[in-house]
Amino acid sequence: MQQSDPAALPLEKKASLLSGGDFWSTRALDEAGVPAVVLTDGPHGVRRQRAGADHLGFHASEPATCFPPAVAVGSSWDTEVAARVGAALGREARALGVGVLLGPGVNIKRSPLCGRNFEYYSEDPLLSGVLGAAFVRALQAQGVGATVKHFAANNQETNRMRVSADVDERTLREIYLPAFERVVTEARPAAVMAAYNRLNGVPASQHSRLLTDILRAEWGFEGVVVSDWGAVGDRVAALAAGLDLQMPGPDTANDAAIVRAVHDGVLAEAVVDASVRRVAELAATAHAAAAGPAGATDASEAAGTVGAVGDALAAEHHALARELAADCVVLLKNEGNALPLVEGSRVAVVGEFAVDPQFQGGGSSLVNAPCVDTPLAALRALGHTVTYAAGCTQDQALDPEALREEAVRVAREAEVAVVFVGLRGETEGSDREDLELPAEQVELVRAVAAVAARTVVVVSAGGVVSLEGWHDDADAIVAGWLLGQAAGGALSDVLSGVVNPSGRLAESIPLRLADNPSYLTFPGEAGHVRYGEGVMVGYRHYETVGRAVRYPFGHGLSYTTFSTGELAVDVTGDDTATVRVTVTNTGDRAGKHVVQVYVATAAGPVRRPARELRAFTKLALLPGESRTVELPLDRRAFAYYDVEQSRWAVAPGSYTVQIGESAGRVVAEQTVTLTGDTTAVALSLDSALGDWLAHPVAGPLLQQALSAGATEEQRRGSEANGDLIHMIASIPARQFLHFPGITLSTDDLTRILETTR
Ligand code: BGC
Numbered sequence: 001m002q003q004s005d006p007a008a009l010p011l012e013k014k015a016s017l018l019s020g021g022d023f024w025s026t027r028a029l030d031e032a033g034v035p036a037v038v039l040t041d042g043p044h045g046v047r048r049q050r051a052g053a054d055h056l057g058f059h060a061s062e063p064a065t066c067f068p069p070a071v072a073v074g075s076s077w078d079t080e081v082a083a084r085v086g087a088a089l090g091r092e093a094r095a096l097g098v099g100v101l102l103g104p105g106v107n108i109k110r111s112p113l114c115g116r117n118f119e120y121y122s123e124d125p126l127l128s129g130v131l132g133a134a135f136v137r138a139l140q141a142q143g144v145g146a147t148v149k150h151f152a153a154n155n156q157e158t159n160r161m162r163v164s165a166d167v168d169e170r171t172l173r174e175i176y177l178p179a180f181e182r183v184v185t186e187a188r189p190a191a192v193m194a195a196y197n198r199l200n201g202v203p204a205s206q207h208s209r210l211l212t213d214i215l216r217a218e219w220g221f222e223g224v225v226v227s228d229w230g231a232v233g234d235r236v237a238a239l240a241a242g243l244d245l246q247m248p249g250p251d252t253a254n255d256a257a258i259v260r261a262v263h264d265g266v267l268a269e270a271v272v273d274a275s276v277r278r279v280a281e282l283a284a285t286a287h288a289a290a291a292g293p294a295g296a297t298d299a300s301e302a303a304g305t306v307g308a309v310g311d312a313l314a315a316e317h318h319a320l321a322r323e324l325a326a327d328c329v330v331l332l333k334n335e336g337n338a339l340p341l342v343e344g345s346r347v348a349v350v351g352e353f354a355v356d357p358q359f360q361g362g363g364s365s366l367v368n369a370p371c372v373d374t375p376l377a378a379l380r381a382l383g384h385t386v387t388y389a390a391g392c393t394q395d396q397a398l399d400p401e402a403l404r405e406e407a408v409r410v411a412r413e414a415e416v417a418v419v420f421v422g423l424r425g426e427t428e429g430s431d432r433e434d435l436e437l438p439a440e441q442v443e444l445v446r447a448v449a450a451v452a453a454r455t456v457v458v459v460s461a462g463g464v465v466s467l468e469g470w471h472d473d474a475d476a477i478v479a480g481w482l483l484g485q486a487a488g489g490a491l492s493d494v495l496s497g498v499v500n501p502s503g504r505l506a507e508s509i510p511l512r513l514a515d516n517p518s519y520l521t522f523p524g525e526a527g528h529v530r531y532g533e534g535v536m537v538g539y540r541h542y543e544t545v546g547r548a549v550r551y552p553f554g555h556g557l558s559y560t561t562f563s564t565g566e567l568a569v570d571v572t573g574d575d576t577a578t579v580r581v582t583v584t585n586t587g588d589r590a591g592k593h594v595v596q597v598y599v600a601t602a603a604g605p606v607r608r609p610a611r612e613l614r615a616f617t618k619l620a621l622l623p624g625e626s627r628t629v630e631l632p633l634d635r636r637a638f639a640y641y642d643v644e645q646s647r648w649a650v651a652p653g654s655y656t657v658q659i660g661e662s663a664g665r666v667v668a669e670q671t672v673t674l675t676g677d678t679t680a681v682a683l684s685l686d687s688a689l690g691d692w693l694a695h696p697v698a699g700p701l702l703q704q705a706l707s708a709g710a711t712e713e714q715r716r717g718s719e720a721n722g723d724l725i726h727m728i729a730s731i732p733a734r735q736f737l738h739f740p741g742i743t744l745s746t747d748d749l750t751r752i753l754e755t756t757r
Contacts, residue, residue, distance in 0.1 A: 003280060004033055006032040006277060009031070015255040016029075018239065018244065018246060018258065019235075019247075019254055019255055020249025020250060024039060024049065025038050026249075026279060027249065027250065029280075034279075034280045034283050035283050035284065037100060037283040038097060038100070039101075039102060039147065040098050043103030044070065044073075044484060045065055046061075046064040046093050046101065047364070048064065050062060050306050060368055062308060062368065063309060064368060065314065065321055065370070065484075067089065067484045068325045068328050069484065070104060070105060070119050070121045071118040071120070072328035072481040072482060073085060074128070075504060075505065075506050076328040077504045077506070077594045077616060077618055078592075078618045079131060081324050083135065083137065085324060086136065087142060088320055089144070090138065090140070091313065092309050094142060094289060095307050095313060097305045101145070101147065102147045102364075103146065104131075104132045105120050106120065106129060106183060107153075108122070108123060108124075108128065108175055108179070109538065110522070110531070112435060112516060114155055115432055116157055117464075123507045123508065126182075126612075126614065126616075130182065132148060134187075140188075143285075143286075143289030144289050145286045146187070148183045149195070150228055151211075151215070152199060152210060154195035154197050154204070156431055156523045156524075156529065159524070160196045163197050163198065163523070164197065164199070164529070165198065166201075166531060167199065169641070169643045170606065170643050173648075180192070184215065191223050193226050193227070194210075194226070203233055203234075205238045206233065206234060206238045207241055211225050212241060215242065224279055226247055227243055227246050227247055228247075229247055229364070232246045236266065239275060244275035245279050258272060318370075318486055321485055321486040325483035328503050329479065329503050330503035330504060331557040331558065332477040332478065332551055332556070333475075333557070334559075335476065339478070339497070340494075341384060341418075341497070342415070344384065345384060346414045347379060347415070347417075347418060348386075348387050348389070348413070348416070350388070350390075350417055350444065351391050351392075351421055352394075353375070353458075357374055358423065358424060358461070359484055360482050360484065362428065363429055365428070371485060373488030375458070376488070378491070379495065379496070381492075382492055382496050387413070388410070389403070389410045390406075390407070391403055391444040391448070392441060392443075392444050394424075408448060411448040411451055411452040417449075418495065419455065419457050421437055421457060422459055422460030423438075423461040426461070426462040426463065432463065437465050437466070442470050454475045456474065456475060456478065457478070458480050458491060460482065460483075460487070462482045464509050466509075466512075471550065478495070501558060502591060502594070504596075504662070508553045509550045511549060511550050515542070517533035539553035539663035540610070543611055551662075552663045552664030553613075553662060553663040553664075554594070554660055555665075559589050560585055560591040561587040562586060564582070564595075564659050566580075567580070569672050571672050575639070575675070576635055576637075577633045577637075577657065578630060578633065579630070581595060581668065582626055582628040582629075583626065584621070584625070584626040585621035585622060585624060592621070593619050593621060594619075595618075596613060596659065596663075597658070597659060597660075598612060598657075599611065599633070599637055599655055601638070603674075604649065604651030608640065611663065614637035638674060638676075645681065649677050656671045680756070685733055688731065689731050689733055690729030693725070697755055698755070734749075
């Protein structure tokens with residue numbers, strides 16, 4: 001279709017393009033050559049519905065591969081994993097006639113209770129942003145648009161469509177925005193989805209600072225801002241703020257409101273035109289992608305037609321899902337080398353999760369997986385002699401005592417018991433109330449561990465669960481997260497040593513929920529959730545206040561061992577450095593190691609977290625192999641957000657670059673001194689006297705003027721009182737003028753100010 005300038009259309013037509021054509025598509029405008037495009041979920045599988053549309057997972061969708069959800073991908077710490085998921089989703093989206101996918105989600109895991117944490121990568125913005133960007137690049141290389149979501153500060157499900165996330169500016173800039181910033185600036189996603197919640201009182205979908213000033217003016221975003229499904233309250237305010245496309249549609253009342261607002265002079269037609277052009281452009285590019293198979297064996301014949309993921313692609317992607325999922329598994333504990341299972345050993349498999357695995361969460365990301373691996377079948381297929389007992393069940397009709405006894409019996413007879421536990425029912429739309437596993441599962445673990453020669457526990461959950469009360473009973477613990485449809489195969493590969501585990505925690509596992517920094521304010525009250533912990537989210541808090549955790553962010557074991565050798569940090573500019581570090585596989589198996597680079601500093605006038613992740617990379621090493629990696633640390637690796645100056649600042653001072661096996665275990669470090677920002681802070685009459693005196697130009701002039709106007713007695717007094725400067729440092733210059741004996745005037749200060757400009 002040849003597109004003409006859609007802005008030349010009548011206003012009514014243009015307005016109609018700004019709400020969806022139906023639940024999952026934009027509207028086609030044939031007269032301007034604008035096709036319709038399908039946008040659908042989501043982040044770990046294509047949820048293409050034929051009929052009976054909904055965004056909450058009630059109605060079925062076409063079969064599509066369920067890849068590991070973001071909670072798992074986050075734990076891989078591997079851009080390759082994120083990229084391969086993105087590329088595969090691109091292939092399936094094309095096959096199913098989908099032009100734009102609604103993912104990835106890069107919101108920060110502020111609280112482990114957030115019911116949607118399984119759709120997000122990490123509690124750390126760098127890890128979230130780097131993985132999100134890798135996903136977007138790979139997805140869009142297939143011609144399918146990505147939608148990074150939910151912009152911004154959407155960190156809970158409770159009251160999600162109304163709650164105001166009250167976040168101070170520094171916290172927003174340092175914690176909640178950087179993952180979006182990185183994805184937008186580095187990977188250029190086709191779309192950004194405005195969140196349901198309010199940010200500091202203003203609905204995210206009507207937040208012009210967020211959607212226009214920051215997203216477009218600062219970050220250079222040129223794509224489409226789409227609403228979350230049903231997020232728009234005031235359509236005209238949303239459009240004026242920068243929200244291009246309202247979904248779902250159609251919404252003729254809101255289209256008419258746009259027309260009226262233009263006629264009434266409340267909204268400039270140029271705003272409508274800009275959004276119309278963006279939507280039309282997205283439709284054109286995404287339509288072209290969905291129309292052509294390029295790589296997919298069986299794309300839909302015409303764009304927008306519901307195609308199918310053919311058998312060959314489905315089989316290839318199932319194998320890929322298994323391979324990728326295995327790299328996301330985190331081995332938390334492995335006492336006495338309980339794992340890997342010895343070949344051919346007698347294994348008691350206990351727990352319903354072994355036959356009915358939990359491999360994804362509920363809600364809009366729910367994928368209709370065509371086949372699901374179970375751990376039990378997969379372990380058998382790998383040649384182990386396996387007996388099985390459910391141990392406990394949600395089925396009220398069965399006798400819990402008898403079930404547990406049966407589990408204890410099979411565990412006693414085996415060489416090793418593997419207990420599969422986890423959470424059911426995690427879903428978008430609600431938060432969890434605690435971190436606990438169901439009590440009957442904890443009892444089961446303890447009962448089995450009391451008799452088994454060795455006990456391995458595999459946890460399947462979309463977020464952190466507490467390990468307390470049973471941690472010490474288990475010889476080995478495996479965090480299996482939600483791993484997608486090939487979870488069973490991936491877990492059995494790791495348990496058996498076919499794959500050496502290499503995942504690392506992307507979120508801290510606390511000892512108690514109450515230790516989490518958001519504990520006192522999550523999920524808020526009276527319509528507000530106050531992000532009172534500021535930048536001290538997750539490990540930033542635990543490490544800064546020295547709070548013990550069960551397992552720190554970044555922790556994860558392997559069947560081999562690694563050593564970190566020489567570290568060299570070279571300062572490459574006023575505010576940049578390069579880190580070089582050598583890692584050796586000191587064990588007897590091939591394995592993957594994550595190099596984690598943290599920066600610790602007290603430089604600058606703001607409270608800094610004890611350390612912050614600033615770079616990472618994952619390396620595959622053969623037994624005995626050593627590799628030296630070089631990682632650049634850019635300005636942002638050392639910066640804090642200076643709220644008064646509305647800019648990133650690097651304070652002059654010393655910075656310790658640390659290599660951590662986790663956020664809690666530093667294995668090498670080197671301190672460097674950075675020149676930092678030498679440009680002086682802009683002064684005003686309301687700046688504190690301390691800032692005036694510290695200013696390279698204004699300071700000496702003020703000093704001179706003060707001594708010139710001082711009496712002999714004042715001079716003597718000030719010399720005798722060495723602390724005077726500390727006493728007056730915080731007084732605003734303007735107010736200082738009114739102190740007795742000060743002979744300076746506003747004009748004097750203004751003259752000095754002018755010399756600084
Ligand atoms: C979710 C989005 C999703 C949309 C469409 C909403 O409920 O918050 O993440 O993309 O539905 O399904």
